[in-house]
Amino acid sequence: MESPSKLMVMSSRPDTLIILASTRDILSSLPDQIIYHIFSFLGANDTARFGVVSKRFNQQCTSSPYLNFVADFDSEYSDPSCLRTRYTDFCSYVNKVLRWREKTGGGLQRLHVHWHSCKKRRFDIGETAVNSWVTIATKCGVEELDMLLHVDPWRGYSLPGCVYNCESLRALKLNLQMGRFNFRVAGWDWLKDLWLDSVTVEDIYFGQRISEWCKSLKRLTLEDVDGISGGLNMTTSSLEELTISGCDFAFTGGNFNISSSSFKTLTIYRCQFKAQRHVNLNCPSLENLTVHDSEFGKCFLCKISCESLEKLRVCGSSFLEACHFRIACPSVGQVMISSCRFAGTCVLNINSFSLQDLTVSECNFSSLGSALQYLPPVKDFQAVPRLRRHIIVKAANLEKLNISSSDEYSYEFPLKIDAPNLKVLWWAGDPVDFSFLKQDMFMSLTSAGIYIEPSCQHKSVESDRHCKRSKSLIYCAAKLLQCLSEARFLRINTWPIELINFLGLKSRSFNVTEVSRDLKIVKIEAVQAQQCMQNDGRRRLKL
Known part of the structure; x- marks a missing residue:
C-alpha cells in the first residue's frame, strides 16, 4: 500500500505531476543550503509532498x-x-x-x-x-x-x-490568543529577539523583569499585550529596538522610563494610554521615534534627551488632555506632527541645533468647549483656566518650516519660533495665530509660500468679508506678512490678494513674476519701493 503522502501526490492532476517533475530536475542541481532556504517557506503538507518526489528530497525535508x-x-x-x-x-x-x-x-x-x-x-x-x-x-x-x-x-x-x-x-x-503568560523567575541570557503577541502578562514589573532576565536582548516587540498596568520601566545596555503595537494600558498611573546606551528605534502604534503618563527617554543612541494612531487620555509629558535622535514623527494620534513634548536633542533634523487631535494644551518645545525641517500638518485643535468634557467637573465655570495651545520651537539651524491645518479652531493656536536661520516658510490650510511672531525674527528668510482659503462658502464678497473665519484668515495673513520684511520671493494664492486692502501694508511693493495656468497661484518678487518706481515697464502690485 502506498503511503498517504505518495497517494496525495499521485491523485494530483497530470499538469501538477509535470510541474513536480520539472521542479525536481531544477532543484537537484542546487546546493543543499539553497534548497533548505526554499523549504523554509513551506508548510508541513507541502514539505511532505516534496518528500515523495525523490529519496534526496525526502532526506532534505527531514533534515531541513x-x-x-x-x-x-x-x-x-x-x-x-x-x-x-x-x-x-x-x-x-x-x-x-x-x-x-x-x-x-x-x-x-x-x-x-x-x-x-x-x-x-x-x-x-x-x-x-x-x-x-x-x-x-x-x-x-x-x-x-x-x-x-x-x-x-x-x-x-x-x-x-x-x-x-x-x-x-x-x-x-x-502568541497565546490573549491567554495569560506565566513568567518564570529565570534568565534568557542568550535571547536577542522577543516578540509577544496577543498575550496577557498581568505583571506590574514586566519591564524590570525583561531588563534583568534578557541581558543580550536587542529587539522587543509587544503586540496586543494586555496587563501592563505599572508602566514600562527598563534599564538595559543591549536593547536596540522597541515596538509597542495595539497595547491597552490601564487607568492606573504609570510611567515609561527607558534608559539604554544602545537603544536606536522606538515605535508606538495603535496604543491607548488611559492614565497619566510620563515618558522619559534617556537613550544617547536613539535615532528614530515614531508615535502614530495612538490615544492619550490624560496628561502626557514626554521628555526626550537623546544625543543621536534624527527623526521624530507623531502621526494620527489623539491627545484628550494636556500634552507636552520636551525635546532636548541636538542632532534631531526632522520633526513631523501630522493628523493629530489636541483637545487641551499642547506644547512642543524643541531645543536643537540641527533641526532643519519642522512640519505641522492636518492637525485638529479642538475648542475650549470640546476640551472641557475631559476635565474634572467644577462648580464655578470661571475657575477653569482658558485653554491655550502653543507651538514653541527653539532651533538655531531650522531652515524649513511647513504649517498645514484643516481645523476651524486653528487660529487659536499661537506659534512661537526662535529660528534665526529659517530660509523657507510654507503655510497652507486654515489660519494660525502669528501674533507672537516678531518683526525681525525672519531675517534670513528668502522664500515664503501662503496658500490659505476659507472652508466656508459665501454667496457674495460682502458676506465673505463679514465672516469670522475670513477675518481671522486676513488677520493671520497680515501678521505673517509683517514679519517677512527680508523675504525675497513670495508665493501667495489669489484669495488673500483680492482682500489685500485689509492688510494695510503700505511700505512694501511686490512685482508679479509668475502666474499659474489656473490663475490661483501668483509668484511675487519682493523689492524696495524705490526700485519698483524705476521699473515702469514691469507689472507691479502695491500693498
Missing part, C-alpha cells in the same frame, strides 16, 4: 533546519471522525520528524508551530503536544521558536524549563 507545522483543520473537516484522524496523523507526523531529528543529532534553526484554537475542545491538546515538541527542539539546539497555541484561560501557559536553559535560543515569538 526550518520546520513549519500548522494545525488548523476545523474549517476543512466538520465530521468528528475526520477531524480526529487528521489531528492524529498530524501529531504522528510531527513526532516522527522531531524524534528522527533528535536521534540523528541534526541542528535546528527554526521551529514554527501554530496550533490554532479548536472548535471541538476534545481535540485541543495543543499545550501538551507543543511542549513536548519544544523540548525536543531545545535538545537539537533550536535558534528560533515561533509558537501559537490556545491555552486554558484560568491556568495560563508556562514555557518548559528547558527553554530558559537553551543556550542556542536567539529568537522567541509567542
Whole structure:
C-alpha cells in the first residue's frame, strides 16, 4: 500500500505531476543550503509532498533546519471522525520528524508551530503536544521558536524549563490568543529577539523583569499585550529596538522610563494610554521615534534627551488632555506632527541645533468647549483656566518650516519660533495665530509660500468679508506678512490678494513674476519701493 503522502501526490492532476517533475530536475542541481532556504517557506503538507518526489528530497525535508507545522483543520473537516484522524496523523507526523531529528543529532534553526484554537475542545491538546515538541527542539539546539497555541484561560501557559536553559535560543515569538503568560523567575541570557503577541502578562514589573532576565536582548516587540498596568520601566545596555503595537494600558498611573546606551528605534502604534503618563527617554543612541494612531487620555509629558535622535514623527494620534513634548536633542533634523487631535494644551518645545525641517500638518485643535468634557467637573465655570495651545520651537539651524491645518479652531493656536536661520516658510490650510511672531525674527528668510482659503462658502464678497473665519484668515495673513520684511520671493494664492486692502501694508511693493495656468497661484518678487518706481515697464502690485 502506498503511503498517504505518495497517494496525495499521485491523485494530483497530470499538469501538477509535470510541474513536480520539472521542479525536481531544477532543484537537484542546487546546493543543499539553497534548497533548505526554499523549504523554509513551506508548510508541513507541502514539505511532505516534496518528500515523495525523490529519496534526496525526502532526506532534505527531514533534515531541513526550518520546520513549519500548522494545525488548523476545523474549517476543512466538520465530521468528528475526520477531524480526529487528521489531528492524529498530524501529531504522528510531527513526532516522527522531531524524534528522527533528535536521534540523528541534526541542528535546528527554526521551529514554527501554530496550533490554532479548536472548535471541538476534545481535540485541543495543543499545550501538551507543543511542549513536548519544544523540548525536543531545545535538545537539537533550536535558534528560533515561533509558537501559537490556545491555552486554558484560568491556568495560563508556562514555557518548559528547558527553554530558559537553551543556550542556542536567539529568537522567541509567542502568541497565546490573549491567554495569560506565566513568567518564570529565570534568565534568557542568550535571547536577542522577543516578540509577544496577543498575550496577557498581568505583571506590574514586566519591564524590570525583561531588563534583568534578557541581558543580550536587542529587539522587543509587544503586540496586543494586555496587563501592563505599572508602566514600562527598563534599564538595559543591549536593547536596540522597541515596538509597542495595539497595547491597552490601564487607568492606573504609570510611567515609561527607558534608559539604554544602545537603544536606536522606538515605535508606538495603535496604543491607548488611559492614565497619566510620563515618558522619559534617556537613550544617547536613539535615532528614530515614531508615535502614530495612538490615544492619550490624560496628561502626557514626554521628555526626550537623546544625543543621536534624527527623526521624530507623531502621526494620527489623539491627545484628550494636556500634552507636552520636551525635546532636548541636538542632532534631531526632522520633526513631523501630522493628523493629530489636541483637545487641551499642547506644547512642543524643541531645543536643537540641527533641526532643519519642522512640519505641522492636518492637525485638529479642538475648542475650549470640546476640551472641557475631559476635565474634572467644577462648580464655578470661571475657575477653569482658558485653554491655550502653543507651538514653541527653539532651533538655531531650522531652515524649513511647513504649517498645514484643516481645523476651524486653528487660529487659536499661537506659534512661537526662535529660528534665526529659517530660509523657507510654507503655510497652507486654515489660519494660525502669528501674533507672537516678531518683526525681525525672519531675517534670513528668502522664500515664503501662503496658500490659505476659507472652508466656508459665501454667496457674495460682502458676506465673505463679514465672516469670522475670513477675518481671522486676513488677520493671520497680515501678521505673517509683517514679519517677512527680508523675504525675497513670495508665493501667495489669489484669495488673500483680492482682500489685500485689509492688510494695510503700505511700505512694501511686490512685482508679479509668475502666474499659474489656473490663475490661483501668483509668484511675487519682493523689492524696495524705490526700485519698483524705476521699473515702469514691469507689472507691479502695491500693498
